[in-house]
Amino acid sequence: MTGNWFHIAKAEFQIQTSGIKSHRKPIVLGFFGLGIVWALVIAPYLMALILTETLGIPQPVLVVVMPGLMRAGIMFIWLILLILPLSNALQEVKIGQWEILLSNNVQTREILVGSFVGRLSVYGLYILYLAPLLVAPFAQALEVSPVGQALMYVTVFVITVGAIWLSQLLVTAIQSKLGESPRGKDLANALAIALSFVAILPLVGLQLFAPLMSKILGMDFFLMFPFTWGADLVTQMAVAFNGIGLAIGSLDAALGFHWSSNALLLGGFSVALVVLGLLSADRLFTIRIGARTESVTTTHDENVALRGIRRVVRGSFGVLVVTGLKDFGRKAQNLSRLALLMLLALVVPIFIYIRAGELDLTSVNVMISLMLGFLGAQVFGGAGFLESKDQLWTIQATPHGVRRYMKAKIAQSTLLIVPVVLLPAILYAVLLNLEPSQVLFLVSTSFMSCVGGALVGMGIAANNPTYEDTKSRAYTMNNFRAMGLVAVSFIWHFIADMVLSMLGFGAVMNYIWESQILSILAQVIPLPIVGLVVVLIGCNQLSNRE
Amino acid sequence: MDAENFSIITNGLAKSFGSVKAVNGLNLSVPVGTRFGLLGPNGAGKTTTVRMLSGLMKPTRGSASVCGYDIVSQKSDVKAISGLLPETPGLYSKLSATEFLEFIGALNRLHGEILYERIDALLSILGLEGRQNDLLESYSSGMKQKVLIAATLLHEPRVVFLDEPTSRLDPSASALVKELILALAEETNTTFFICTHMTSFAQDICDVIGILNEGELVTVGPPDAVVEAANAHSLEDAYLKIVGGKVDREALLAWR
Numbered sequence: 001m002t003g004n005w006f007h008i009a010k011a012e013f014q015i016q017t018s019g020i021k022s023h024r025k026p027i028v029l030g031f032f033g034l035g036i037v038w039a040l041v042i043a044p045y046l047m048a049l050i051l052t053e054t055l056g057i058p059q060p061v062l063v064v065v066m067p068g069l070m071r072a073g074i075m076f077i078w079l080i081l082l083i084l085p086l087s088n089a090l091q092e093v094k095i096g097q098w099e100i101l102l103s104n105n106v107q108t109r110e111i112l113v114g115s116f117v118g119r120l121s122v123y124g125l126y127i128l129y130l131a132p133l134l135v136a137p138f139a140q141a142l143e144v145s146p147v148g149q150a151l152m153y154v155t156v157f158v159i160t161v162g163a164i165w166l167s168q169l170l171v172t173a174i175q176s177k178l179g180e181s182p183r184g185k186d187l188a189n190a191l192a193i194a195l196s197f198v199a200i201l202p203l204v205g206l207q208l209f210a211p212l213m214s215k216i217l218g219m220d221f222f223l224m225f226p227f228t229w230g231a232d233l234v235t236q237m238a239v240a241f242n243g244i245g246l247a248i249g250s251l252d253a254a255l256g257f258h259w260s261s262n263a264l265l266l267g268g269f270s271v272a273l274v275v276l277g278l279l280s281a282d283r284l285f286t287i288r289i290g291a292r293t294e295s296v297t298t299t300h301d302e303n304v305a306l307r308g309i310r311r312v313v314r315g316s317f318g319v320l321v322v323t324g325l326k327d328f329g330r331k332a333q334n335l336s337r338l339a340l341l342m343l344l345a346l347v348v349p350i351f352i353y354i355r356a357g358e359l360d361l362t363s364v365n366v367m368i369s370l371m372l373g374f375l376g377a378q379v380f381g382g383a384g385f386l387e388s389k390d391q392l393w394t395i396q397a398t399p400h401g402v403r404r405y406m407k408a409k410i411a412q413s414t415l416l417i418v419p420v421v422l423l424p425a426i427l428y429a430v431l432l433n434l435e436p437s438q439v440l441f442l443v444s445t446s447f448m449s450c451v452g453g454a455l456v457g458m459g460i461a462a463n464n465p466t467y468e469d470t471k472s473r474a475y476t477m478n479n480f481r482a483m484g485l486v487a488v489s490f491i492w493h494f495i496a497d498m499v500l501s502m503l504g505f506g507a508v509m510n511y512i513w514e515s516q517i518l519s520i521l522a523q524v525i526p527l528p529i530v531g532l533v534v535v536l537i538g539c540n541q542l543s544n545r546e
Numbered sequence: 547m548d549a550e551n552f553s554i555i556t557n558g559l560a561k562s563f564g565s566v567k568a569v570n571g572l573n574l575s576v577p578v579g580t581r582f583g584l585l586g587p588n589g590a591g592k593t594t595t596v597r598m599l600s601g602l603m604k605p606t607r608g609s610a611s612v613c614g615y616d617i618v619s620q621k622s623d624v625k626a627i628s629g630l631l632p633e634t635p636g637l638y639s640k641l642s643a644t645e646f647l648e649f650i651g652a653l654n655r656l657h658g659e660i661l662y663e664r665i666d667a668l669l670s671i672l673g674l675e676g677r678q679n680d681l682l683e684s685y686s687s688g689m690k691q692k693v694l695i696a697a698t699l700l701h702e703p704r705v706v707f708l709d710e711p712t713s714r715l716d717p718s719a720s721a722l723v724k725e726l727i728l729a730l731a732e733e734t735n736t737t738f739f740i741c742t743h744m745t746s747f748a749q750d751i752c753d754v755i756g757i758l759n760e761g762e763l764v765t766v767g768p769p770d771a772v773v774e775a776a777n778a779h780s781l782e783d784a785y786l787k788i789v790g791g792k793v794d795r796e797a798l799l800a801w802r
Contacts, residue, residue, distance in 0.1 A: 035635040137719070283669070296677075296680045296681070296684040297680065297681045297682075297683075298640045298642075298679050298680050299644075299645065299679045299680075299681065300679075309796050311649060315657050316651070316652040316653075316654075316656060316657040318654045318657075319648050319649065319652035319657050319661075320649065321651065321652070322650045323638075323641060323645050323648055323652070324649075326641060326645060327638050327640045327641055330640035330641075330681070333641055351763050372786065387636070387638065388634075388640065389636070390633075390634045390635060390636025391636035391637070391638070392598075392636070393602060393630070393632050393636060394630075394632065394636045394697070395653060396602050397601070397625055397628075397629075397630040397632075397655070397656075398625055398650075398653040398654050399602055399606075399622040399623070399625040399626040400622055400652050401625070402655060405653070426758070
């Protein structure tokens with residue numbers, strides 16, 4: 001390598017810290033300085049205070065739960081460091097940048113190393129602030145010596161740096177392969193959405209299935225993963241250098257491997273990763289596909305559903321609805337988002353059941369409606385709403401184009417929502433042994449919520465279109481607003497209850513709460529109303545000229 | 547001046563973005579069936595002018611009409627009788643050429659046999675008949691531009707605004723578009739308002755040229771008259787004399 005990696009690392013660092021570009025160096029150095037103070041002084045003191053003083057957890061309990069918690073914590077950090085950069089990087093497949101770099105005689109391994117080093121400076125900060133939260137409580141409880149603490153931090157550092165390297169290697173491999181394909185950007189976006197959900201699953205799992213998770217984490221199966229070797233090694237370091245007289249002998253049998261085996265496995269895995277990355281990098285990227293030779297997707301005859309829609313919705317409006325449906329259905333990211341959110345709509349009430357031990361129609365109905373409201377806002381608003389500003393110009397350049405486009409979007413969303421709401425309804429109809437009338441009620445309320453969420457999502461996207469830019473602040477704000485509006489629509493009854501009580505009409509709300517149907521409707525109906533208002537405002541705003 | 551004979555009339559048309567005057571006091575009269583070429587450097591205000599005239603952007607000052615319709619109060623009528631080819635393609639990557647044109651036709655309230663006949667005819671003229679069912683994401687930039695040209699002409703507009711129509715086309719496709727513009731202007735009396743950087747393209751097909759610089763129309767007239775008035779030997783030479791940008795060879799190599 002000729003040092004090109006350094007220039008790439010510098011550029012990557014500048015990209016990562018672009019938000020603070022005027023004071024980049026002092027701010028990053030300041031954060032590192034503060035991080036060291038945090039790791040060595042503040043975190044140990046704070047964690048000891050919280051665990052033993054505030055929460056009153058006895059020291060022996062901390063010692064007992066340490067191996068399990070360390071495994072869970074390290075696994076969580078490892079997955080986050082592996083998946084989040086991957087998910088972020090997949091949102092932009094920059095094949096043009098690759099071509100520029102490669103045409104300047106840069107090797108793929110230099111891109112890999114440069115991007116890794118550039119990112120390490122920023123992700124290193126995360127490690128610096130997160131690792132002490134995990135290490136400090138046990139170092140305090142076991143009164144680990146400074147040498148032992150240093151070894152614990154070194155182990156965490158090796159695990160996390162390994163995860164970042166692996167993530168970078170996967171990003172490079174996936175980007176180079178997806179970049180070749182005309183569908184690359186679309187597939188990458190779909191993958192990014194899927195991965196971000198994978199990243200939060202352990203957290204959800206830890207929350208909802210804590211006993212089950214700890215059981216699984218204790219199984220030998222997890223001894224196959226590098227985060228387990230690292231977590232066990234941290235535990236073994238803490239015990240080996242403890243100041244309270246614990247013997248390390250029995251620990252190895254409980255954890256599975258001797259500390260030297262864990263050290264060897266972790267070290268070997270890290271070295272193998274580095275070697276694998278450096279050796280394979282230059283084989284990953286080859287420019288070979290041109291406009292004439294790449295694979296082309298050709299459309300075929302319309303399916304029965306689309307032909308049916310054309311028959312029912314005749315004229316130019318029907319054409320708008322059908323082309324909109326085709327465009328939506330062919331984007332992998334839309335389908336990915338739809339599938340994942342639907343999965344959540346199906347499993348969240350079951351999670352709640354496992355946690356709370358009850359599954360009645362009211363809670364299931366409200367929970368599904370809320371999830372489907374979120375689903376509507378996420379899937380039909382956001383990035384899938386409009387691809388580019390130029391597309392908007394094209395629509396605006398036609399008479400009443402925006403209004404007709406919005407109406408067609410609402411129609412197509414409504415059509416797509418029908419099968420979406422049927423699935424959870426059927427599942428719970430079977431699980432709860434519901435009457436046909438109850439199923440109909442469940443389907444109707446779910447449908448209203450999902451359409452309401454879709455109206456909110458589309459209205460907000462129309463009010464402030466962010467096109468396909470999923471990294472902008474505006475996109476984040478839009479998402480935040482949409483999710484916030486859906487959530488607030490479902491809890492408005494608290495406010496109504498309070499206001500009516502203050503006005504002396506408390507009996508009205510009491511009457512509503514006494515009826516199962518009315519209480520569900522009271523929580524579900526506001527969302528479509530809010531959605532209608534938001535979509536009208538958005539449509540008006542989108543029609544406005546600059 | 548009989549307004550009926552003019553497709554576009556502007557009176558002191560201006561657009562500002564904050565303190566930047568993108569277009570400043572534009573006075574133009576473009577007769578029906580004219581092929582008007584608006585030349586100017588990057589950032590001169592050509593795209594802003596087209597966006598105002600096609601009803602997409604509200605002027606800060608002044609007024610304008612397209613085929614007698616006021617661009618502010620009758621913007622829907624303006625959109626119905628005009629077609630716009632934007633500078634950068636805003637295509638739907640997941641639709642095929644036929645489906646995209648179907649979508650644009652539907653936005654212009656076209657449907658049924660007449661729409662599909664026009665789509666087939668336009669795609670055939672533009673040499674895309676073999677690829678009409680392929681998704682647009684696999685099209686080259688030239689092919690995308692052809693689809694956009696078809697989308698602009700699909701509803702048979704009386705006035706066509708073209709923003710850099712040939713910038714992404716190869717010479718043969720460019721020649722085809724030139725012929726299409728000439729044929730439509732001569733046979734159907736369609737007015738073309740073309741923004742371009744390409745002086746040779748403008749000289750070949752435009753019967754009136756306007757040069758816009760820093761938001762102001764600095765010269766207007768037939769290409770030959772513009773060349774003569776600037777005491778130049780070609781339109782490019784005249785353009786460089788008017789706008790500035792004569793190349794100094796020594797300065798070009800000064801960086802070495």
